[in-house]
Amino acid sequence: MDWNHLDLAVELRHALHAHPELSNQEEWTRAELMRFLRAHKKLAVIDRGGWFYAVYRAPNPKRRIAFRADHDALPIEDACDVPYASKIPGVGHKCGHDGHSAALAAFAMEIDKEGCSNDIYFIFQPAEETGDGAVKCAPLITEEKIDEVFAFHNWPGYPLGTVCIWYGAVNCASRGMTIRMVGTPSHASMPECGKNPAFALATMVNEVPALLDLPWKGLVLSTVIGLKVGEKAFGTQASEGELYLTIRAEREAELNLLAEKIEAMAEREAARYGLAWHVSYCDCFPETANDPTSTQKVREAAEKLGYPIEVIERPERGSEDFGYFLKRAPGAIFEIGAGVDYPQLHTAQFDFPDALIEPAVEIFKKLAAE
DSSP states (O other), X not given: OOHHHHHHHHHHHHHHHHSOOBTTOOHHHHHHHHXXXXXXXXXXXXXXXXXXXXXXXXXXXXXXXXXXXXXXBBSXXXXXXXXXXXXXXXXXXXXXHHHHHHHHHHHHHXXXXXXXXXXXXXXXXXXXXXTOHHHHHTHHHHHTTOOEEEEEEEEETSOTTOEEEOSSEEEOEEEEEEEEEEOBOOBTTOGGGSBOTHHHHHHHHHHHXXXXXXXXXXXXXXXXXXXXXXXXXXXXXXXXXEEEEEEEESSHHHHXXXXXXXXXXHHHHHHHHTOEEEXXXXXXXXXXEOOHHHHHHHHHHHHHHTOOEEEOOSOBSSOOTTHHHHTTSOEEEEEXXXXXXXXXXXXXXXXXXXXXXXXHHHHHHHHXXX
């Protein structure tokens, strides 16, 4: 890798780290990434409003291959004692998306300098943490008839530089679920005159876990995120309440079935207590399942480069919206170890290791030449 490109990528990563922006608010980040790319390469940069991509056009392309990086931050304070620490109170790059985008920018500089026999698309995606960024960007795969798509993520808990691969499911499908129930208020001295949703929602809290014991084919989880019923007004019986769940499953079909069963339970309990009810969803992520052939390409690229490889048999419990891209074209996401005892993702102490930029770029270059 060109050492000047690496130095520029590290500088870019530090700048992004110092100016983190939450999902769907990445105005400075997008502008800075586009400015950087236009200043350091000749590739076309296409601004699509809330997101953008760059593209290298080969003289006689054999294939079209896309590479994606995310760039949103998290509502987590930055506790890193570094010169480039976050300047935004309460917001930090605590999942390493600053490093993902810096690596993709470095890869773009390498392709611009060295050329390629394929058309290469560099997709800079917002809002991965909320699951809706890829929804906006993934249609490009169909529009441009892209043949294959790749991405990488850093991963604490594995040795620094180890390339982790999956030949199938990588991340679980998940969604946030809000179950709202509405009854009628009454004076606290006459609860029989009202309809209180507390009992129906409490039943659901107790009974939803039993659904996880059904004979599912893969991992299925439901986590209680919160329960809110009524107000701190001791003269008035509660009449409105909400239960917040995060549901996830290894297989998207089983996630849908779990949601149906929870909705049926809500309908049953609401009818039992004479309540109106409604279910809504947010932060929806598909399953992320790699194409085995694309995964093998990642493995062979890492082997040629001499990087250690770990084949992971089970998917991660966390979710990743790269799955939306994989619904439109074959491809794979791989992870690169950030260190066995490195601070975990989504913690105040986490900081993307700059040492991961070079291996990410080198693997991308091998994949681009396929």
